[in-house]
Amino acid sequence: MILIKLILAHLIGDFFLQPTSWIKEKEKKTLRSPKLYLHVFIHIVLLFVILWDVSKWPLILIIGVSHFVIDALKLKLQTKKTKRLLFFIDQFLHFLIILLVYWLFIAKDAGLDHLLTDHTLLLLTSVLFLTIPVSIIMKTIFLKWNISKIIEGNESLKDAGKYIGILERVLVFVFVILDHWEAVGFLITAKSVFRFGDLRESKERKLTEYILIGTLISFGIAILVGLLYLVSVPLIS
Numbered sequence: 001m002i003l004i005k006l007i008l009a010h011l012i013g014d015f016f017l018q019p020t021s022w023i024k025e026k027e028k029k030t031l032r033s034p035k036l037y038l039h040v041f042i043h044i045v046l047l048f049v050i051l052w053d054v055s056k057w058p059l060i061l062i063i064g065v066s067h068f069v070i071d072a073l074k075l076k077l078q079t080k081k082t083k084r085l086l087f088f089i090d091q092f093l094h095f096l097i098i099l100l101v102y103w104l105f106i107a108k109d110a111g112l113d114h115l116l117t118d119h120t121l122l123l124l125t126s127v128l129f130l131t132i133p134v135s136i137i138m139k140t141i142f143l144k145w146n147i148s149k150i151i152e153g154n155e156s157l158k159d160a161g162k163y164i165g166i167l168e169r170v171l172v173f174v175f176v177i178l179d180h181w182e183a184v185g186f187l188i189t190a191k192s193v194f195r196f197g198d199l200r201e202s203k204e205r206k207l208t209e210y211i212l213i214g215t216l217i218s219f220g221i222a223i224l225v226g227l228l229y230l231v232s233v234p235l236i237s
Contacts, residue, residue: 003102009050010094013043030075040068059105066097118236126229130169134221135162169222176226
């Protein structure tokens, strides 16, 4: 419960109580921006309010100071080209500090067994497999054909197809393990509707076949992983 409260405080402080104007001012003035210090102060106050336990002040102090250091480094190193990358690194470091502090002050005696259970590891492994590994597997499958020639003239955002595939596989996996097969059908229908325009305008049979094969493989792998997860859960219980 305490870990959830720590994450909740971070989400509220970083995404709900930080206006866009503050972010722009911090990017412009960096360490000279009062909004940076106000932002960190709000995080510390949120932690005290949500935890409602003054005895946890060392934990709160470490998270607050580390938050300032991470944000300050991001502002100093950030450029237009690195802005997106540093955003994700920034958030990763914040969550890493929260997990480390939680383990040191709350869960050290219990270890990580209550967090890294067999079920958690199985779920994490399944989701991770459906991201980059499956993308690489599908890319390898399509090496049989000259895909660049097939999609020539059909411009799209860089790596958009890869990210769409990852999202759809994770969604299908979640729907399968939650036994919501109707949602899987809805997702397939929704993608078919969006893709219908591409297939109708393109009069290329090869492009149509490429899209159909890619969709079926992507959904098929996600469904298979979801079913394997459901079969494996009772075995590790």
